[in-house]
Amino acid sequence: MRILLRMVIRPPSPSLSLFALLAVFMISSAPAAERTAERYVVSRWGMEDGLPQSSVNDILQTRDGYIWFSTHGGLVRFDGTAFTTFDRNNTPGMRSDRLLGLFEASDGALWLSSEDGFMEFRDGRCTPYLIVHDGLVYSPSMVAQDARGVMWLSVNGVPYRRMGDRFERQNVRTDTALARRATDDPGGVWLMHDFDLLRTVGDTIVRVADLRGRLSSTVREGVEHPAGSGVVYMATNGDGVARYEEGRLTLYSESEGLTSRFALRVIPDRGGGLWTVCYNGIARWNGDGFAPFDEVPANGQDQITSIMKDGEGNYWIGTPNRGLFRVRPSPLWTIGSADGLKNTKMLSLTRRRDGTFLFATNCGGVYEWSGGRAVPSAVNAFLPNLCVWSVFEDSKGRFWFGAQVLYRTSSLTSPGRMFDSTDGFTGRDVFAVTEDSRGIIWIGCLNGLFRYDGERFRRYSTADGLSYNDVRTIVEDASG
The missing domain is CATH 2.130.10.10 (YVTN repeat-like/Quinoprotein amine dehydrogenase)
Structure with missing residues (x-):
């Protein structure tokens, strides 16, 4: 020996x-x-590292593994090493570089919400879709796709459905029996705006709940979590996060762990988690309330726009003026x-x-x-x-x-x-x-x-x- x-x-x-x-x-x-107690290593990227702009408004990892960012300087793709920017100078059909939101469709297309409309990005080219309401071009605040592959939008409080090569405005039905049928139908999607909670069933959209009088502020966006559960979490403009389940409404604010009652987004992650982005921080749902995510590199003045958990367990965090952060679970602490x-x-x-x-x-x-x-x-x-x-x-x-x-x-x-x-x-x-x-x-x-x-x-x-x-x-x- x-x-x-x-x-x-x-x-x-x-x-x-x-x-x-x-x-x-x-x-x-x-x-x-x-x-x-999880421990993390924080990395930051800015314009000096290849981002076209310090604003990162939304983050998405597509099924092929690429991570995409919407910025005010165009669409950015990250391959793990370098950033590639798609903008009006190099991308045919792109109407605007000032991008807000991202959505991956079931056919692999990437849909871009901008300050100047809505675009489909595929194979390095953009196809614009103009959604005109009262003479103005709008961008959707929510994008969803039902089990049939039909896309639905919420645009300035009005629902739209994709029909061929265009999006058409849809009338909202008010029907208690239809609403019950819609909530029981696993193939539908949820849309919401202001005080209306809507659900699709087939080619129809119905109001499930009118939250006027139950909320003091409007709803920005929401998500069903877990998927198929019928439980909806909504980010509001002053009531924190509103949880809707079978007619019951529960509100979560600072006393329940949020960093602010002004919630910007609610975002599910691929690991089954649910996140709330407020103007001054991020909190994670723990089953009873929210717990602030203290690893966010904020100094009390920094704002957060988005968070995404990738396939390797890293958290990507966007800010409006400090670029991009990655919070990686550390193998050592x-x-x-x-x-x-x-x-x-x-x-x-x-x-x-x-x-x-x-x-x-x-x-x-x-x-x-x-x-x-x-x-x-x-x-x-x-x-x-x-x-x-x-x-x-x-x-x-x-x-x-x-x-x-x-x-x-x-x-x-x-x-x-x-x-x-x-x-x-x-x-x-x-x-x-x-x-x-x-x-x-x-x-x-x-x-x-x-x-x-x-x-x-x-x-x-x-x-x-x-x-x-x-x-x-x-x-x-x-x-x-």
């Missing part, structure tokens, strides 16, 4: 801080129950005082057989990682002292602690035993404990390497070939 040792030439005094280590965890290796550690001089950690962790600190005792927090372990009451420089759980479930002495226990909640010269152990200042593939315990000390086979200790020193007696780390390599 080959044991690799790390030896320190100039040992510090054990009464001083040996190392000032930051404990980091691989999220992928931690059990799901332990990952209660730092555990410190904010997570419960009162002593951050961590020298050793071990993953237990049940998937939880133990941390050993320099003169701060041992901590257990539980529920996303570091909590002092009950074993501290039994340890010879709290200056713990190594911790390890062996294959038999016994816990080893290295300090100025060697200590072992079978339970963190009951006393264990110390090893000393009466047991044949003469090590001083225990810095490393591990177990090899044959079940042998190895202990690295200030005065050499010790081997314990369960019955007796044997010491190895410079006389046995070590280059130095101070052993701090022990690793068994792949060859055993």
Whole structure:
């Protein structure tokens, strides 16, 4: 068997801080129950990185994996490395560069809402669709597609349906029986504007609810969540988020976790989540209310326009004047005082057989990682002292602690035993404990390497070939 040792030439005094280590965890290796607080890495892109404009109004990932952004400088595609801009200079048929919203149709076409109308983008070309109301060209505030592939729009409070190569205005029916039939029909879509909650059934659209008198402010947009549930969440201009379910209306505002009662958008993500974008922040639905998404890089004055979760779990956040942010779940995070550690001089950690962790600190005792927090372990009451420089759980479930002495226990909640010269152990200042593939315990000390086979200790020193007696780390390599 080959044991690799790390030896320190100039040992510090054990009464001083040996190392000032930051404990980091691989999220992928931690059990799901332990990952209660997500950590993120934030990246930002602006005009200096290839965006044509600092405004990012909407974000969409299409089925081919590209991520698209609507900006006031055109349509932008991101391939994971670089941005490509489609604007009036290089895109035939594009009427306006000032884009607001994006929608991917079932046939793969990308539909663009602009300040000057509505366009279909396909194969590098745009086809404009002019929706004229009272002599003015409008852009839709909501776009939806029913189960048949028919597109529906809400334009200035008026519903439109695509019929061939044009969109035609639709009359809204008021019929209680038809409304009930529409809500039961899984093939329809929801549209809303001001105080009207509408639902399509076939080629007909019907008012499901008139929210006048129940809301003090108008509805901007909404979404059914989860899809097919019949529950609709609506962003309002002063009532926060309104939740509609079978005639019941529930309002959520700052007291329920929103960053403002002025909600701009409600956006579902591909992971089953639901987000609310307010003018000053983002909040995520947690089943009972909303929780602010504090990882958004805002300084209190920054505004948010959109959020999208991509297929890799990254969050893309658009702003009206600071460009684009990506908030990526980090594979590593730092555990410190904010997570419960009162002593951050961590020298050793071990993953237990049940998937939880133990941390050993320099003169701060041992901590257990539980529920996303570091909590002092009950074993501290039994340890010879709290200056713990190594911790390890062996294959038999016994816990080893290295300090100025060697200590072992079978339970963190009951006393264990110390090893000393009466047991044949003469090590001083225990810095490393591990177990090899044959079940042998190895202990690295200030005065050499010790081997314990369960019955007796044997010491190895410079006389046995070590280059130095101070052993701090022990690793068994792949060859055993």
